[in-house]
Amino acid sequence: MKSVFNLRFLLALAVAIIAGYALYASLYWPFRTALFPRVIGVPLLALSLVEMLLCLVSAEKAREGHAVDFEMTMDVDPLVARKRTLAIFSWTLGFMALILLFGFTLAVPLFVFLYLKLAGKEGWVLSLSMTALSWLTMEGLFNRLLHLPFPEGWLFSLWT
Amino acid sequence: MALFFCTVALSFFFLNQLAKLTLVRGAVLIPFILFLAFIGSYTSNNHLGDLIVFLFFGFLGYFMIRCNWPRAPLVLGFVLGKIAENNFYISTIRYGSSWLLRPVVLILVLLTLIVIVYPAIRLGKRRSAPSEKTA
Numbered sequence: 001m002k003s004v005f006n007l008r009f010l011l012a013l014a015v016a017i018i019a020g021y022a023l024y025a026s027l028y029w030p031f032r033t034a035l036f037p038r039v040i041g042v043p044l045l046a047l048s049l050v051e052m053l054l055c056l057v058s059a060e061k062a063r064e065g066h067a068v069d070f071e072m073t074m075d076v077d078p079l080v081a082r083k084r085t086l087a088i089f090s091w092t093l094g095f096m097a098l099i100l101l102f103g104f105t106l107a108v109p110l111f112v113f114l115y116l117k118l119a120g121k122e123g124w125v126l127s128l129s130m131t132a133l134s135w136l137t138m139e140g141l142f143n144r145l146l147h148l149p150f151p152e153g154w155l156f157s158l159w160t
Numbered sequence: 161m162a163l164f165f166c167t168v169a170l171s172f173f174f175l176n177q178l179a180k181l182t183l184v185r186g187a188v189l190i191p192f193i194l195f196l197a198f199i200g201s202y203t204s205n206n207h208l209g210d211l212i213v214f215l216f217f218g219f220l221g222y223f224m225i226r227c228n229w230p231r232a233p234l235v236l237g238f239v240l241g242k243i244a245e246n247n248f249y250i251s252t253i254r255y256g257s258s259w260l261l262r263p264v265v266l267i268l269v270l271l272t273l274i275v276i277v278y279p280a281i282r283l284g285k286r287r288s289a290p291s292e293k294t295a
Contacts, residue, residue, distance in 0.1 A: 007223065007226055007227055008227040008228070011223055011224070011227045011229070012227075032249060035248070035249060035252065036244075036245040036248055036249070039248065085222075088190070089219075091190075091194075092194060092215065092218065093215070095194055095198065096198075096211055096215060099198065099208075099211065100208070104198075104199070104202070108195050111191060111194070111195070112191040112192070112195065115187075115190065115191040116187065116188070116191065119187060119190075120185070120187030120188065120190075121187075122187065122188070126188070130188065130191075130192075134191070134192070134195060137195075142199065148203060148206070149206055150202075151208060
């Protein structure tokens with residue numbers, strides 16, 4: 001038997017907690033500040049509670065006729081899908097870490113190269129040319145042309 | 161305005177070439193998409209904190225897809241939230257709760273109810289149709 005405490009239930013619970021907290025916090029706010037959070041918070045709390053109730057009542061039934069803008073493919077083995085999801089989550093977080101450590105200017109070409117070589121298993125020519133292209137975009141377009149104020153990486157700020 | 165029309169015209173001009181992007185392997189596209197997404201979120205305020213917001217909403221979007229929650233209402237809420245809050249406050253201060261009974265508001269409420277109720281009715285009809293056939 002499938003547990004009722006599935007991801008759908010937990011997401012609805014998280015939304016209900018946020019809505020409940022927003023309503024509680026707005027009790028101490030002035031009228032103007034509290035008006036909109038209360039008006040949004042009440043239906044949000046009610047709808048998330050209804051969603052939780054629906055999860056409890058029909059835990060094993062797939063929802064039909066609902067409107068979604070995107071659906072995941074179901075023909076991939078769940079284990080492979082989970083591995084791919086974890087991999088892309090890790091790459092995204094890794095890119096964030098690279099940006100914080102080295103700054104955008106170095107992190108972008110480094111990430112593009114590492115991703116193409118390690119995850120994409122691409123050849124040296126393609127990997128190096130894409131890395132050069134990303135560095136050119138970063139340096140030429142965003143740094144030289146648009147003069148965006150990119151912060152220094154944490155590693156470099158330690159030395160200066 | 162001229163820039164807008166130029167962008168649209170250029171997009172139409174390169175439409176065939178742009179469509180070929182769908183044929184590029186995911187492994188080649190992903191680093192560039194992530195790069196542009198990170199740059200885009202950073203340049204909104206030139207603050208690294210926006211990257212955390214970007215990651216949070218990225219993960220939230222993934223879990224919403226997993227739970228079959230549509231993401232469009234959330235995006236609409238974020239885009240229209242500030243405008244709605246300002247005008248909601250102005251209406252409440254100016255008219256009190258009586259603004260809820262104005263004709264335009266009533267029509268909008270009616271349309272909203274139709275949008276909410278219609279899919280449920282359609283689903284009910286679809287479910288009853290096969291059972292009628294089998295009976």
